[in-house]
Amino acid sequence: MPPIKQHKNIAQLVLCLLTAALLVSAHTAAALEKSDQGHETLLATYQRNLARLETSSFGLPLAVDSAEINDQIHVDVYGIFAHPFSNMVNVLQGPANWCDIVSLYPNIKACTASDITGAWELTFYLASKGYHPPQDSRPVIYRFGFMARQEQHIEINLNADDGPFGTKNHKMRFEALPLEGDRTFVHVSYGYRDSAALRLAAKVFFATVSRGMTGFSITGTDKKGNPVYIGGPRGAVERSAVRYYLAIQAFLDTLYVPLEKRATSRINAWYLLTSRYGKQLLDMGKEEYLTTKTRERQNQIKLQQQIDKNRALDGR
Numbered sequence: 556m557p558p559i560k561q562h563k564n565i566a567q568l569v570l571c572l573l574t575a576a577l578l579v580s581a582h583t584a585a586a587l588e589k590s591d592q593g594h595e596t597l598l599a600t601y602q603r604n605l606a607r608l609e610t611s612s613f614g615l616p617l618a619v620d621s622a623e624i625n626d627q628i629h630v631d632v633y634g635i636f637a638h639p640f641s642n643m644v645n646v647l648q649g650p651a652n653w654c655d656i657v658s659l660y661p662n663i664k665a666c667t668a669s670d671i672t673g674a675w676e677l678t679f680y681l682a683s684k685g686y687h688p689p690q691d692s693r694p695v696i697y698r699f700g701f702m703a704r705q706e707q708h709i710e711i712n713l714n715a716d717d718g719p720f721g722t723k724n725h726k727m728r729f730e731a732l733p734l735e736g737d738r739t740f741v742h743v744s745y746g747y748r749d750s751a752a753l754r755l756a757a758k759v760f761f762a763t764v765s766r767g768m769t770g771f772s773i774t775g776t777d778k779k780g781n782p783v784y785i786g787g788p789r790g791a792v793e794r795s796a797v798r799y800y801l802a803i804q805a806f807l808d809t810l811y812v813p814l815e816k817r818a819t820s821r822i823n824a825w826y827l828l829t830s831r832y833g834k835q836l837l838d839m840g841k842e843e844y845l846t847t848k849t850r851e852r853q854n855q856i857k858l859q860q861q862i863d864k865n866r867a868l869d870g871r
Contacts, residue, residue, distance in 0.1 A: 638737070801828040805825040823845065
């Protein structure tokens with residue numbers, strides 16, 4: 556196989572996998588934090604990170620942490636949204652709304668929500684960047700769980716036992732608590748358990764095709780005193796974690812746009828937010844991204860309409 560084509564195949568394999576793997580909150584999180592993620596625990600997390608959020612160099616109140624332990628990578632993204640907590644609870648408890656959120660990510664070509672005997676499942680169609688119809692994508696199914704155990708705390712989980720290329724325990728956790736001034740503190744955690752196949756492919760990918768790509772964690776400074784950002788698999792997971800975090804923000808920021816213009820506004824909003832972090836996040840031109848996502852949005856609508864139609868015929 557020619558080297559260029561081989562590198563392209565490796566890149567597509569790793570990018571598709573990382574996209575799926577990113578919707579996760581790994582078991583390492585349990586080792587780093589208490590399992591009880593109620594209001595008091597999250598409030599302590601906010602207070603612990605407040606100084607970092609106030610002095611963030613990202614241009615937004617945003618902080619990113621990551622860890623790699625054995626075969627698991629874990630990422631925490633902390634931030635503050637200028638949206639009332641109650642409004643967020645109302646919209647984020649809807650499974651279908653999460654499809655509109657995650658489909659902003661370039662590698663997710665469509666997302667559908669299905670009510671399976673009282674439990675919701677979301678299907679993510681994954682492929683490399685650029686336009687791909689759903690039939691040319693890799694479906695990964697996540698169980699949707701909404702938990703609001705306390706009046707001032709919301710928690711949402713997306714879990715998949717199996718992912719592509721032998722990966723396991725794909726999970727995502729979103730949680731939030733209200734702040735003064737109609738603001739909300741947000742914590743999104745990701746992680747996954749990878750496989751020997753992924754580690755081998757990633758080693759080649761990050762040594763060749765993705766050599767210059769970085770994450771958000773600073774590992775030191777160069778000779779000129781400029782920050783040096785983490786690379787490799789941890790950097791890739793950090794990039795995708797922030798992309799999803801910004802997708803949630805773009806979704807919330809455009810809720811007040813008239814319905815017929817909302818999808819287009821949301822796509823534009825996500826691109827503008829990610830363009831703040833050109834070094835880490837920009838790997839598509841604006842016109843290409845807007846065109847691709849507009850086409851993929853239509854595919855997603857058709858898929859969801861067919862699911863809803865079949866559900867109605869089944870009498871559910």
